[in-house]
Amino acid sequence: MMIKTSANLDEVFFPRNVAVIGSSPTEFYTLALLLTKMRDHLYLVNPNYKEVHGKKCYASILDVEEPVDYVIFNLPTRNVLDVARECVQKGVKVIHSFTSGFGETGLQEGIELERELISITKGKVRLLGPNCMGIYCPKSGLSFHPASTNEEGHIGVIAQSGTFAQYFVFAGRSRNVKISKMVSYGNALDLDCPDFLEYLADDPDTRVIALYVEGVKDGRLLRSALEYASSKKPVVVLKGGITEAGVRVASSHTGSLAGSGQTWSTMFKQSGVVQVDDFDALLNTAICLNGSEPPRGRGVAIVTYSGGFGVVQSDMCVKAGLEVPQFSPPVIEELRKFVPAVGTMIGNPLDAWQIFYNYGENQAGLGDVFRIVSQDNNIHSMIMQFDIIRYMLARWGVEFEKRFEIIAQRLFEGFRFARDKAGKLVVISIYLDPYADNEIERKYTLAFKKKCEAEGFPVYPTLSDAVMVVSIMYKFTELGYRRSLKKG
Amino acid sequence: MMIKTSANLDEVFFPRNVAVIGSSPTEFYTLALLLTKMRDHLYLVNPNYKEVHGKKCYASILDVEEPVDYVIFNLPTRNVLDVARECVQKGVKVIHSFTSGFGETGLQEGIELERELISITKGKVRLLGPNCMGIYCPKSGLSFHPASTNEEGHIGVIAQSGTFAQYFVFAGRSRNVKISKMVSYGNALDLDCPDFLEYLADDPDTRVIALYVEGVKDGRLLRSALEYASSKKPVVVLKGGITEAGVRVASSHTGSLAGSGQTWSTMFKQSGVVQVDDFDALLNTAICLNGSEPPRGRGVAIVTYSGGFGVVQSDMCVKAGLEVPQFSPPVIEELRKFVPAVGTMIGNPLDAWQIFYNYGENQAGLGDVFRIVSQDNNIHSMIMQFDIIRYMLARWGVEFEKRFEIIAQRLFEGFRFARDKAGKLVVISIYLDPYADNEIERKYTLAFKKKCEAEGFPVYPTLSDAVMVVSIMYKFTELGYRRSLKKG
Helix, strand or coil, X not given: CCCCCCCCCHHHHCCCCEEEECCCCCCHHHHHHHCCHHHHHEEEECCCCCEECCEEEECCHHHCCCCCCEEEECCCHHHHHHHHHHHHHHCCCEEEEXXXXXXXXXXXXXXXXXXXXXXXXXXXXXEECCCCCEEEECCCCECCCCCCCCCCCCEEEEECCHHHHHHXXXXXXXXXXXXXXXXXXXXXXXXXXXXXXXXHHHCCCCCEEEEEECCCCCHHHHHHHHHHHXXXXXXXXXXXXXXXXXXXXXHHHHCCCCCCHHHHHHHHHHHCCEEECCHHHHHHHHHHHHHCCCCCCCEEEEEECCHHHHHHHHHHHXXXXXXXXXXXXXXXXXXXXXXXXXXXXXXXXXXXXXXXXXXXXXXXXXXXXXXXXXXXXXXXXXXEECCCHHHHHHHHHHHHHHHHHHHHHHHHHHHHHHHHHCCCEEEEECCCCCCCCCHHHHHHHHHHHHHHHHCCCCEECCHHHHHHHHHHHHHHHHCCEECCCEEC | CCCCCCCCCHHHHCCCCEEEECCCCCCHHHHHHHCCHHHHHEEEECCCCCEECCEEEECXXXXXXXXXXXXXXXXXXXXXXXXXXXXXXXCCCEEEECCCCCHHHCCHHHHHHHHHHHHHHCCCCEEECCCCCEEEECCCCECCCCCCCCCCCCEEEEECCHHHHHHHHHHHHHCCCCEEEEEECCCCCCCCHHHHHHHHHHCCCCCEEEEEECCCCCXXXXXXXXXXXXXXXXXXXXXXXXXXXXXXXXXXXXXXXXXXXXXXXXXXXXXXXXXXXXXXXXXXXXXXXHHCCCCCCCEEXXXXXXXXXXXXXHHHHHHCCCECCCCCHHHHHHHHCCCCCCCCECCCCEECHHHHHCCCCCCCCHHHHHHHHCCCCCXXXXXXXXXXXXXXXXXXXXXXXXXXHHHHHHHHHHHHHHHHHCCCEEEEECCCCCCCCCHHHHHHHHHHHHHHHHCCCCEECCHHHHHHHHHHHHHHHHCCEECCCEEC
């Protein structure tokens, strides 16, 4: 079942050099690649320019003096075939065509163009796309977006949609998402999802694989690749086109035959990968898998400053297949020692808004909550709702910074105890109204969020995101993942 | 069935004056009320101060020279009974106790305190709470949060949880949510959810009622009040405590007996109110109902700049009970006249990223899309995903502002046509990564969002929020709401 089918794709992810055909001062592959280590191995091609950003610009790929490994097409559709022939003549190894206008248009003209492109390249040069963003690989310097970071990470992304690939790039900046390799593969005339899955499965730099797929040419190949990949590392997948409307759209988006939603879900389950419902869940799960182990059970402890949110969050957990078990009597007894009885709920969820403000010397607080609760055997994950910075700012004013530093320090001691000593999944929800314009609150909230990320604790903007991620993480447990994120 | 049970609550929402017992320089009711028109009808009481914020501070309510209508308790639990007796002696009409430590603690002591408080006040003074934020009514100047605006609006909010009430206040600033009357009512020893429902049902300033409830003492009264209210205006409800865990928590939060989730859902359905799943849905629906009519049918048109999001959003719509019908042939033909065939999907969803950038004179663009598509008989709502400002900024740099102004102006012409001429629900999704720190993108995105709000078009931060709201709005259609939001 798990037979590897694809060639090694090192030549796709690690070309020695790159040429951009259709380069110009505003062309974004040019801009993106000039910002990576590829800048010194970059050839720009466009007959309309002699120079772009101070770099020589060639009229044709055939004019480049050296052999070229990897060529990016960002040019008018009508020129694609001619330039592809030149690439074959030049001995190029990989063509990536961002240029679209092929089978996905549904027009006879596009379908014929596609057929000709295949016949020109087949057996001579590997083809990525057309109609896709291509590859982002910080280690080799491949990039498709000027906003991407050059930092190397451990999340592998395979996305049939260019937008989703770009959103992972944006999240790179705002959510500290560090990528090992990312590929947006579009119409997949040659290189297809199974090839990338198998490559990332074997890639030592990739710890987690996040996949967005609309459809494939060969379902059995995909299944085999998913089984292979999921035997190596956790794979989380978003399937686009699981309803009739979605299928219709997927077909005009990437020319995919999408099949029924039920068929896909069954296949994913049988292949050992976990399916999610939307892009946020895909991103959020990848972030969590990157730094945390799946929880050993369904039991969630909720730490909040709001009774109302405690109630609603408990409902959310149960609806998502988790449990919110009452704490054991010794744990409740320990908590009663420092959580006041009035205005709180001592139990699970723990609504203990007063102790969120505890910063005094010898004063027990939130850090102790994590230390105590994480030792409860019925608790496997802890979700903390920490939306309280605005209240602290209002209450403390100029004293905020000093006091919050003490609170944060103790809190992280608690987080680390819960995760590293007690082996529990710790997830933090920090709501930040995206539309709010309180810049002071934003500043301190973002600083705290960054500290969480730096220590490897996953942070989510809403409570439902946090609950959803824990429930998805538990699905990996059900599949047998644990211990350095290997199966078994 | 629809018999009104409550007294008129004008004395609760429109007191002539207010006293805060437990006032201090940092006490938040004092701060909040000093910022409203109530400031000139405000008495501060606390034996420890002679003056607070330059205002005379009385040692006791009995020392106030004038009659006092409305008294707020923010004082130690142990003093509540004595001060309540003084209020009765003074002839106060309403006591609102923010102070907690009663039945919700589950402790015998708290339950007894509650019983005594009832016996002191019963038949003599109306009681709001204890354990609640109380009332926010910009028209009378009642307020419980210094961040609340003084602008009067048309959304009525009844929330058993103080946090949710506060979140509506925060949303007031960031989401342009203008409130008619809001009440957080906590343990509900006297005034309870049914009283507020009936009052807001009859309130001419309230167009929509958003309700968060954990439980009630008398289910039949609640049902009758819900029926009465929903016969007058749309009511959207979030029930906290619908799972076993949630019920347990609700009981310790506000001392409510919550009942099973299924029972509640059936009751809501039969009472003509629409139940939602979380706080965001409650807020988002209230925003939409405030300015828009429910859609006449299930058909949604999706306008996006991303094929991938088009696919996923179509799936979301169908899963939420909506439909994404293909446009009629004449509509597609019209669109083909100005939407290029390459790199797009001409149909529903419409992925037409190129025309998002159209600003040229005589150049058709997004505004025309709304004009054309809204005339399709199978389309009842239009969702536009407008997350493209970051791309425009990257593409246009300093030219952005001038070009975007033209685009926005034409877009709003299209929005207005679709809503006002064609009678379609128009909903806009503007993603703004809450954690992103691109301040330029934030600035322009917020400006565009504010323009949407100013024109009464509902805006949501994520695609799934937008889809969810349209599906909830359609539930109101199924209940028979239409035409100035009265039942039809």
